[in-house]
């Protein structure tokens with residue numbers, strides 16, 4: 158389905174990926190884009206540039222609250238469900254993780270039960286865990302974190318609501334997304350975090366040995382995958398299905414740290430090492446043939462994406 162002249166809801170739309178989805182929906186001619194975000198992690202500055210667009214509405218609210226979610230879903234034609242509690246929160250506030258990632262997803266699906274909305278649900282490679290080889294969509298799920306469990310449960314609700322109630326939902330599993338607007342001061346988004354530190358002359362801190370492998374994926378490629386999937390949901394081809402979406406790049410965290418130092422850091426800066434993080438997936442490497450068969454292609458090399466992200470971090474830091 159094309160988004161032209163359609164009413165769109167983006168939950169988590171003030172966040173990193175959601176704000177880029179909102180931009181793209183407007184660029185593609187949506188008649189209305191509603192952003193629902195409780196701003197626990199979303200930022201006004203991610204969406205400030207949309208303020209002058211009469212098609213944008215920003216709703217400060219919570220996906221855990223069905224009375225908030227129901228009318229917004231019911232007034233939409235298409236829902237991009239990006240709102241989620243992050244991995245780091247699941248370690249310290251597991252109830253928030255459960256309520257946001259499970260109840261929040263349930264609320265979106267329940268609200269979409271009778272309205273025929275198309276829902277694209279954002280999931281994560283964390284539902285799988287690690288494996289020596291590439292992991293297909295139906296690889297056994299062995300999550301090593303509460304976040305992986307709650308997001309995996311969200312996937313199950315999506316599958317069930319598609320099969321049992323005919324909700325028109327499809328899922329994308331993202332893996333290590335990077336790009337402009339990703340928080341570089343927090344604990345997620347290692348590309349931005351390393352850039353933020355190195356640009357300030359601070360060493361990047363690698364947890365564990367640094368041999369963990371990542372498939373860093375340019376944020377606009379994940380955004381494009383959302384719109385690609387929309388076309389296919391209309392044909393009912395992907396209903397209740399999950400698609401891994403990731404770059405074919407494979408880089409260790411240590412190589413990433415050294416590359417960032419070499420390209421953007423002051424002379425003499427060296428990597429620092431910290432203790433391994435509990436539950437960290439060492440090889441969350443997906444097989445991406447299913448989404449590639451739909452036409453998914455990477456639009457930039459990792460090096461180009463890194464350069465563009467560096468420019469954004471620099472600007473944000475006022476450098």
Ligand SMILES: NC(=O)c1ccc[n+]([C@@H]2O[C@H](COP(=O)([O-])OP(=O)(O)OC[C@H]3O[C@@H](n4cnc5c(N)ncnc54)[C@H](O)[C@@H]3O)[C@@H](O)[C@H]2O)c1
Nearest residue numbers: 169172173174194195197198199219220240241281331334
């Ligand atoms: N960034 C990645 O590498 C990555 C990888 C795999 C999956 N994902 C998934 O992609 C989606 C978007 O992630 P992101 O990286 O943009 O994170 P983000 O934190 O930048 O965006 C999530 C947004 O959801 C909002 N939010 C959180 N709890 C909420 C609630 N209860 N009600 C309303 N809004 C709420 C936050 O304020 C934030 O703006 C999430 O579903 C996440 O699980 C991200």
